[in-house]
Amino acid sequence: MTRALGWLAALGLLAGLVAGFGYAPREAVQGNVQRIMYLHVPSVLTAYLAFGLVLLGSIAYLATRRPGWDRLAGSAAEIGVLFTGLTIVSGSIWGKPTWGTWWTWDARLTSTAVLFCVYVGYLLLRSLIDDPEARGRYAAVVGILGAVNIPIVHFSVKWWRALHQPSTILGPEPSPIDPAIGLALFVNWLAFTLLFAYFLSRRIEIARLEEQT
Amino acid sequence: MTYARRAWIIFYKDLLVERRSKEQTNALLFFCLLLLFLFQFALGPDRDRLAAALPGLLWLGFILAGLLGLGRSFLAERENDCWEGLRLTPGDKSAIYLGKLAGNCVLMTAVEIVLVVLFGVFYNVDLWTPAAPLALVLALGTIGLAAVGTLFAAMTTQVRARELLFPVLLLPVQVPLLLATVSATQALLLGQPLADVAHWLKLLAGADAVYVTIGLLTFEFVLEG
Numbered sequence: 001m002t003r004a005l006g007w008l009a010a011l012g013l014l015a016g017l018v019a020g021f022g023y024a025p026r027e028a029v030q031g032n033v034q035r036i037m038y039l040h041v042p043s044v045l046t047a048y049l050a051f052g053l054v055l056l057g058s059i060a061y062l063a064t065r066r067p068g069w070d071r072l073a074g075s076a077a078e079i080g081v082l083f084t085g086l087t088i089v090s091g092s093i094w095g096k097p098t099w100g101t102w103w104t105w106d107a108r109l110t111s112t113a114v115l116f117c118v119y120v121g122y123l124l125l126r127s128l129i130d131d132p133e134a135r136g137r138y139a140a141v142v143g144i145l146g147a148v149n150i151p152i153v154h155f156s157v158k159w160w161r162a163l164h165q166p167s168t169i170l171g172p173e174p175s176p177i178d179p180a181i182g183l184a185l186f187v188n189w190l191a192f193t194l195l196f197a198y199f200l201s202r203r204i205e206i207a208r209l210e211e212q213t
Numbered sequence: 214m215t216y217a218r219r220a221w222i223i224f225y226k227d228l229l230v231e232r233r234s235k236e237q238t239n240a241l242l243f244f245c246l247l248l249l250f251l252f253q254f255a256l257g258p259d260r261d262r263l264a265a266a267l268p269g270l271l272w273l274g275f276i277l278a279g280l281l282g283l284g285r286s287f288l289a290e291r292e293n294d295c296w297e298g299l300r301l302t303p304g305d306k307s308a309i310y311l312g313k314l315a316g317n318c319v320l321m322t323a324v325e326i327v328l329v330v331l332f333g334v335f336y337n338v339d340l341w342t343p344a345a346p347l348a349l350v351l352a353l354g355t356i357g358l359a360a361v362g363t364l365f366a367a368m369t370t371q372v373r374a375r376e377l378l379f380p381v382l383l384l385p386v387q388v389p390l391l392l393a394t395v396s397a398t399q400a401l402l403l404g405q406p407l408a409d410v411a412h413w414l415k416l417l418a419g420a421d422a423v424y425v426t427i428g429l430l431t432f433e434f435v436l437e438g
Contacts, residue, residue, distance in 0.1 A: 062434055117385035124381055128372050134437075138368045141431045142382060145361065148427060149386055152420045156389035159412060160396060 002201045009198045012191030016042075016184075024184035036094045038184055042192035044087040044112070049196065050080030051119065051147060058143035061136050067211065068204075070136035073143055075203035077122050079196060084116045107161040111153050118146040132211055216308050223312025228319065230289065237320065241282050245328045248274045249335055263336050268398035271332055272391055276358065276384075278324050283362030284379040286317050287370040300436055310363065310432035314425070317359040325351055343401040350401065350410070353417035354394035360424035361386050367435045393417050 020038035027034035057073030060066075091109065092102045103109065122142050129135040231237060252270045256263055263270075290296045299309055329351075333340040340347065362383055369379040397413040407414075 062431070114385055114388045121378075121382045121385055125368075125372070125378060128374055128378060134371065137434045137437065138372070141364065141368065141427075141435060144431065145364070145386060145424075145427050148423055149389070152389045152416070152423065156392040156416055159416070160392045 002198065002205070005194065005198045005201060009191065009194035012187070012194045016188035016191040019184035019187040024181050025178065027178075027181070030098055033094065033097050036090055037181075038188040040087060040090040040094060041185060042189040043083045043090060045189055046192045046196045047080050047083040047087055047115075049193065050076045050083060050200075051115070051150075053200075054080060054119075054122075054143045055147035058140035058147075061140045062144075065136075067132065067136065070132070070139065071204050071207040071211075072200075073136075074126055074139060075200055075207055077119050077126075077139075077143065078203060079199045081116065081119045081123060082199075083192075083196070084112060084119070088112060088116060105161070107158045110161070111150075111157045114153050114157070115150065118149065122146060214304070216305060219302065219304060219308035220311040220315070223309050224315045227286075227313065227316035231316075231320065237282055237285060238323065241278055241320075241324050242327055244281060245274060245278055245324060246331065248277060249328075249331055253335070260337070264338060267332065267336060267338060268395045268402060271329070271398060272354070272395050274328050274332075275321070275325055275354070276387065276391065278328070279321055279358050279362055280380050280383065282320055282324065283317055283359060283366050283383075284369070284376065286313060286363060286366045291370060306433035306436050307429040309436065310367075310428050313367075314359055314363045314428065317363050318355055321355045321359055322352075325355065338402065340402075343404070346401050346407040346410075347398065349407075349414065350394055350397045350417070353414065353421055354390055356421045357390045357417060357424055358387060360421060360428050364424075364428045364432065364435065367432065389420055390417065393420070 016038065020035055024035070024038070026032060053076035054073045057069045057071075057076060061069035061073060088109075091112075095104070096102050122139060125142055126135055126139050129138060252266075252274075253263070256266060287296075290299060299306075302309060329340060329347075332338065365379060365382050369375045369382065372378055393413045393416050397410040397417075400410045400413075401407075
């Protein structure tokens with residue numbers, strides 16, 4: 001089952017590459033650089049999915065105390081941090097040629113960076129507790145608080161930037177989006193979600209084996 | 214015993230211990246004084262630059278003091294099996310959280326008042342004119358800081374590398390509070406009316422409500438360990 005999922009994800013990524021580089025047209029303003037979007041946007045969507053699962057797993061663990069929920073939360077957080085990192089790195093690489101800078105304290109960039117830090121802290125907490133039961137409880141509390149905090153971070157960062165300068169630099173994406181570009185994006189998103197599901201099931205399996213020893 | 218009474222007992226006990234030992238207050242106040250010196254050395258004597266950086270420095274000072282002060286709030290409970298005593302307390306465990314939170318708020322407020330006065334004296338800023346709205350921002354920021362700090366302190370007290378883990382967990386979560394309080398403080402120091410920072414105050418109040426609620430709901434799970 002997991003293996004099939006893995007092959008499916010690999011196939012999806014291959015289709016995503018073809019769609020992103022072959023099928024989708026060159027973007028009018030940015031040229032080929034824009035194609036990094038097919039990595040960037042699916043990454044961030046996958047990260048949000050992962051953190052949503054962390055919240056779900058955390059609440060369910062506190063309610064039921066089944067270790068499976070904690071394994072789900074911990075595994076999803078790890079993969080979520082990975083994809084948030086990918087988002088930030090790919091965004092930086094995209095930002096350099098289009099905005100002329102690797103990093104700017106733009107609202108979205110800042111809130112993504114904060115998100116990254118919150119969940120790195122979450123993983124750090126997990127790594128420092130040996131007792132699986134206590135680890136599950138503490139991590140769940142941080143997981144819930146971190147997720148609930150996301151909208152607060154979002155608004156604070158938005159207003160913080162709005163007070164200083166209008167967000168003129170935010171991605172000059174074509175809008176309305178070209179159907180071919182939209183389709184390529186969709187294929188890549190699907191591939192990333194499959195990849196995420198594969199990672200998740202593998203990671204949960206590892207977590208289960210770790211607890212057995 | 215009612216819920217409020219149980220919270221009050223924890224609150225009273227914490228304040229009594231602190232009043233008798235003065236363990237934290239003295240060290241924290243001295244720490245604040247040192248922070249003022251450090252900020253001055255780091256930024257140089259230029260008054261304009263200091264004035265521009267003041268709101269940020271002020272809140273950075275509060276947060277650093279909070280990291281030290283809040284992080285210790287459950288340390289005393291580890292001795293003499295106090296933790297077991299807390300766990301054996303009958304009734305809703307969130308009363309303990311509420312009492313601890315109130316105690317931490319008082320401690321933080323005391324430190325903040327001293328820090329603000331010292332800032333006014335050393336950096337020659339007029340903090341008197343916007344004193345009332347500033348106090349509101351201070352109070353809202355303190356509740357939010359203490360709400361998450363108390364919860365995380367209870368957690369990290371049980372964990373190794375506690376001194377390191379506590380700030381690493383707390384700081385990212387506190388980013389919205391820092392942004393809101395610093396922006397509001399800046400506007401108020403520039404003489405803008407309270408209405409101009411209303412959106413920040415609303416955000417702070419909302420964040421406080423969320424943090425305290427989460428703390429009340431999840432504290433019993435933290436106390437178990």
